[in-house]
Amino acid sequence: MKSWIFGLSLLTLISESHMATLYTRNNCPFTVWPGTLTGAGIPQLSNTGFELAPQAWNAITVIAPWSGRLWARTQCSTSSGLFTCATANCGSGQVACNGVGAVPPATLVEFTLAPNGGQDFYDISLVDGFNLPISVTPQSGSGPNCTITSCSANVNAICPPELIVKASCGNAIACKSACLAFNQPKYCCSGEYNSPQKCEPTNYSMVFKNQCPQAYSYAYDDKTSIFTCSGAPNYLITFCP
Numbered sequence: 001m002k003s004w005i006f007g008l009s010l011l012t013l014i015s016e017s018h019m020a021t022l023y024t025r026n027n028c029p030f031t032v033w034p035g036t037l038t039g040a041g042i043p044q045l046s047n048t049g050f051e052l053a054p055q056a057w058n059a060i061t062v063i064a065p066w067s068g069r070l071w072a073r074t075q076c077s078t079s080s081g082l083f084t085c086a087t088a089n090c091g092s093g094q095v096a097c098n099g100v101g102a103v104p105p106a107t108l109v110e111f112t113l114a115p116n117g118g119q120d121f122y123d124i125s126l127v128d129g130f131n132l133p134i135s136v137t138p139q140s141g142s143g144p145n146c147t148i149t150s151c152s153a154n155v156n157a158i159c160p161p162e163l164i165v166k167a168s169c170g171n172a173i174a175c176k177s178a179c180l181a182f183n184q185p186k187y188c189c190s191g192e193y194n195s196p197q198k199c200e201p202t203n204y205s206m207v208f209k210n211q212c213p214q215a216y217s218y219a220y221d222d223k224t225s226i227f228t229c230s231g232a233p234n235y236l237i238t239f240c241p
């Protein structure tokens with residue numbers, strides 16, 4: 001009897017979950033190494049890091065409910081057996097990130113995927129800075145905000161000098177957020193600035209917002225940056241859209 005009940009609840013669990021596929025495509029003229037990080041309390045995806053040559057694509061199956069993030073590392077190499085990247089490194093020492101997140105600055109894609117045709121949330125975040133352009137395209141799905149969200153500008157090219165991250169050759173490869181660069185409450189929406197009413201856009205967050213109006217430019221930038229779809233079976237994440 002007990003096992004029958006267990007079997008039934010397992011069946012319910014399976015039928016209430018929902019599979020989504022996250023496709024990644026590299027439209028950049030250089031190789032990138034995407035990484036994934038699942039939010040607290042659920043196991044990591046089967047694929048937490050991989051290489052994508054220019055024009056290559058990949059598919060990751062996700063069982064909803066799921067929430068997590070995805071990014072792309074650049075200028076990676078292996079030395080003394082340790083895999084490291086110039087931007088968005090996850091510090092695992094391997095191509096797989098194995099549950100370690102990106103070292104900022106990194107352009108992040110964030111997902112909260114609901115089971116059974118429920119409402120998914122997704123966004124592009126520059127709250128931790130920027131390393132490369134990304135777009136997210138839902139494939140079918142419904143709702144007024146079920147649309148592509150894109151940060152296609154190269155923010156590195158206009159990054160204020162006090163935020164810039166340069167490669168050893170001197171090229172700008174990433175742009176820090178002001179929170180990361182200065183660690184001040186008004187930029188980080190922390191301390192006395194810890195609410196949407198108190199934390200407002202700053203001259204630095206506006207630099208990011210002007211380049212990528214659909215992306216989060218600071219922690220409480222929700223109104224113009226959260227996208228939602230119900231019942232979308234797939235999402236396409238494009239690097240350098």
Ligand SMILES: *[C@@H]1O[C@H](CO)[C@@H](O)[C@H](O)[C@H]1NC(C)=O
Pocket residue numbers: 160203204207
């Ligand atoms: C932002 O404002 C501060 C002073 O409040 C100034 O020092 C800084 O240069 C400004 N930065 C940009 C990018 O406008």
Ligand SMILES: *[C@@H]1O[C@H](CO)[C@@H](O)[C@H](O)[C@H]1NC(C)=O
Pocket residue numbers: 144145223224225226227
């Ligand atoms: C979501 O849809 C509403 C109503 O159509 C619109 O006012 C709002 O700007 C949209 N949000 C985003 C992030 O596009």
